[in-house]
Amino acid sequence: MKKSKDLTSGSKTRKKKVFSSGDSRASKLENNNFKKEKVLKGVAASPGVAIGPLFTLKKQSTSFSLDHIVERKVDNVNEEINRFQSAIHETRSQILSLKKHVSENANKESDAQIFDAHLLIVDDKILMAEVVDVIKQDQIASDLAFYNVMNRYITAMSAMPDEYIKERAADIKDVAERVLHNLCGTSRVDLSNVPSDCVIVAHDLNPSDTALLDASTALGFITEVGSRTAHTAILARSMRLPAVVGVPNLISSLDDDISIVIVDGFVGDVIINPTEMTLEKYEKKLEKSQRLMLDFLEENSLRTETIDGYSIKLEANIDNSNDVQNVLKYGASDVGLFRTEYLYINRVTLPSEDELYNEFVRVIKKLPENASIVIRTLDVGGDKLIDNISTNFEHNPFLGLRAIRLCLRERKELLQTQLRAMLRASALGKVRILFPMVTAVEEVVQLKRTVEEIKIDLKKSRIDFYEDVRIGIMIETPAAALIAENLAYYVDFFCIGTNDLVQYTMAADRGNERVAYLYQEAHPAVLKLIHMVAKAAHNHAIPVAVCGEAASNPYYIPFFIGLGIYALSVTPTMLGSAKRVIRALRMNQAQDAVWHAMQSNTEEEALNYSFELLRKIAPDIVELMR
Numbered sequence: 103m104k105k106s107k108d109l110t111s112g113s114k115t116r117k118k119k120v121f122s123s124g125d126s127r128a129s130k131l132e133n134n135n136f137k138k139e140k141v142l143k144g145v146a147a148s149p150g151v152a153i154g155p156l157f158t159l160k161k162q163s164t165s166f167s168l169d170h171i172v173e174r175k176v177d178n179v180n181e182e183i184n185r186f187q188s189a190i191h192e193t194r195s196q197i198l199s200l201k202k203h204v205s206e207n208a209n210k211e212s213d214a215q216i217f218d219a220h221l222l223i224v225d226d227k228i229l230m231a232e233v234v235d236v237i238k239q240d241q242i243a244s245d246l247a248f249y250n251v252m253n254r255y256i257t258a259m260s261a262m263p264d265e266y267i268k269e270r271a272a273d274i275k276d277v278a279e280r281v282l283h284n285l286c287g288t289s290r291v292d293l294s295n296v297p298s299d300c301v302i303v304a305h306d307l308n309p310s311d312t313a314l315l316d317a318s319t320a321l322g323f324i325t326e327v328g329s330r331t332a333h334t335a336i337l338a339r340s341m342r343l344p345a346v347v348g349v350p351n352l353i354s355s356l357d358d359d360i361s362i363v364i365v366d367g368f369v370g371d372v373i374i375n376p377t378e379m380t381l382e383k384y385e386k387k388l389e390k391s392q393r394l395m396l397d398f399l400e401e402n403s404l405r406t407e408t409i410d411g412y413s414i415k416l417e418a419n420i421d422n423s424n425d426v427q428n429v430l431k432y433g434a435s436d437v438g439l440f441r442t443e444y445l446y447i448n449r450v451t452l453p454s455e456d457e458l459y460n461e462f463v464r465v466i467k468k469l470p471e472n473a474s475i476v477i478r479t480l481d482v483g484g485d486k487l488i489d490n491i492s493t494n495f496e497h498n499p500f501l502g503l504r505a506i507r508l509c510l511r512e513r514k515e516l517l518q519t520q521l522r523a524m525l526r527a528s529a530l531g532k533v534r535i536l537f538p539m540v541t542a543v544e545e546v547v548q549l550k551r552t553v554e555e556i557k558i559d560l561k562k563s564r565i566d567f568y569e570d571v572r573i574g575i576m577i578e579t580p581a582a583a584l585i586a587e588n589l590a591y592y593v594d595f596f597c598i599g600t601n602d603l604v605q606y607t608m609a610a611d612r613g614n615e616r617v618a619y620l621y622q623e624a625h626p627a628v629l630k631l632i633h634m635v636a637k638a639a640h641n642h643a644i645p646v647a648v649c650g651e652a653a654s655n656p657y658y659i660p661f662f663i664g665l666g667i668y669a670l671s672v673t674p675t676m677l678g679s680a681k682r683v684i685r686a687l688r689m690n691q692a693q694d695a696v697w698h699a700m701q702s703n704t705e706e707e708a709l710n711y712s713f714e715l716l717r718k719i720a721p722d723i724v725e726l727m728r
């Protein structure tokens with residue numbers, strides 16, 4: 103059995119052409135007859151199947167590098183500053199038109215937001231003033247001054263262990279390249295001549311280039327580098343382009359003799375020169391996935407309850423207000439986890455209280471009246487290091503001053519700013535405050551005291567907030583799970599963060615592929631901890647949700663339901679499949695499966711119980727995931 107975390111739901115599908123016009127399947131296979139089928143494994147970045155000829159994008163001719171810059175002194179500094187400012191101006195207009203192109207052509211408005219992040223970079227006054235200072239002080243040409251300033255940021259961010267930050271460095275590089283092109287008068291890679299009905303292969307694709315791909319003719323793409331959280335992958339999901347990224351040695355594995363390639367974005371497989379049998383198999387899979395996705399969309403207004411009437415709250419995880427559009431489209435109305443750290447990434451300065459407040463209010467306004475929004479305080483540290491929130495070097499950042507630890511001990515002002523914004527927003531909607539990375543009761547006491555202090559301040563200033571705002575904690579450390587009975591006494595709800603709970607329980611870094619075999623979300627130890635948490639929540643009559651990635655995996659859903667989890671919070675595009683699984687379940691089946699799973703010796707054995715169950719109740723979903 104193969105596990106996959108990547109089963110999309112409900113996305114509107116368009117019938118993709120399997121081959122380019124004029125190429126009959128027979129002729130393709132004829133050409134393919136003597137070629138050996140090859141399977142490459144990568145990261146399933148965007149679900150779906152694409153089958154077609156390959157088009158390899160050549161490396162960009164110019165890049166963010168000193169090679170393109172002629173070092174020269176300038177006599178007229180003001181003239182040079184003007185030249186720099188007009189390049190920034192030009193870059194700004196290019197980004198705006200790219201944004202427009204994406205809003206008109208991509209599936210969701212939030213994709214255009216990627217370019218908001220790019221605009222933030224060109225609009226960053228401090229950053230631009232730094233460049234102007236360097237031009238003035240060193241009397242050098244603006245391209246070199248700009249390169250030097252940007253390179254410092256890019257190098258620092260690229261050196262971070264966190265993949266997400268690295269990807270954000272890629273965004274800055276993308277913008278920096280554009281500015282340099284404008285300063286030097288060179289042009290970027292031209293994607294306009296990519297033939298239609300092809301699977302695009304590249305070492306890497308940056309978001310601007312991806313946005314220029316014509317989603318109505320491109321079949322999908324494969325890249326050698328990249329991760330699921332990269333903006334390129336985000337765009338691919340929204341453009342409904344099946345994609346597999348992070349395929350090691352991709353380019354060197356390709357020769358000129360390739361007729362057809364298959365991209366399986368559900369499991370992360372790339373099949374080169376498939377045999378007739380393989381081809382037939384994937385054509386069927388393509389059709390099935392398209393049918394299923396349409397079904398999910400039609401089901402999005404159905405109640406999320408088991409066959410025997412147990413209602414499960416299905417909520418969505420978001421990173422910003424633009425994600426709300428998809429929350430509604432795919433059938434949820436509540437936000438179970440708003441990860442605020444993404445409001446701090448992609449920028450040089452920290453967001454102000456007003457900026458945070460305005461973003462929270464945007465979410466409230468876009469959601470239906472009465473919708474609840476769980477907003478989590480900053481979870482910086484671990485694998486999410488943010489450049490402008492200074493965190494000292496730590497040998498084990500996952501075991502270091504992460505999240506509330508950093509906020510309580512060194513950066514209290516960050517917490518205060520966030521809490522003020524959240525409390526102010528609570529006057530307008532059902533805001534709940536969530537604290538990540540809790541391990542001890544004292545932390546919760548301190549956090550609650552901070553909330554109370556802020557309430558007093560707000561009252562003094564006659565600023566409105568909701569007095570009884572609910573306070574919850576993430577249960578994502580074994581310590582928190584083991585003392586859940588004690589913690590439940592202090593808080594209004596629990597949110598189980600399986601992404602971290604699994605890594606801390608299994609002592610396996612969630613981002614380290616070398617110990618990925620031990621990162622087992624359904625390991626009996628993990629299930630037993632979740633069971634303890636659910637029991638504690640029930641004993642204290644507080645709601646308990648699961649908001650880690652496991653909450654959207656059809657294989658784990660029966661376990662969570664069986665353990666008495668009240669809500670699941672998932673990525674918006676995964677709402678459809680989660681709903682389908684919940685609606686196919688009976689509570690006693692789920693309880694039976696998880697009881698057996700908890701007694702199992704291994705995760706594999708545990709998973710078999712849900713696999714056998716799902717095979718009976720949701721065979722369509724199981725089929726796509728293998």
Ligand code: PEP
Binds near residue numbers: 578600603649650
């Ligand atoms: C989790 O740990 O499961 C979680 C939801 O938090 P994050 O993935 O942001 O660490």
Ligand code: MG
Binds near residue numbers: 538578599602
């Ligand atoms: Mg976490």
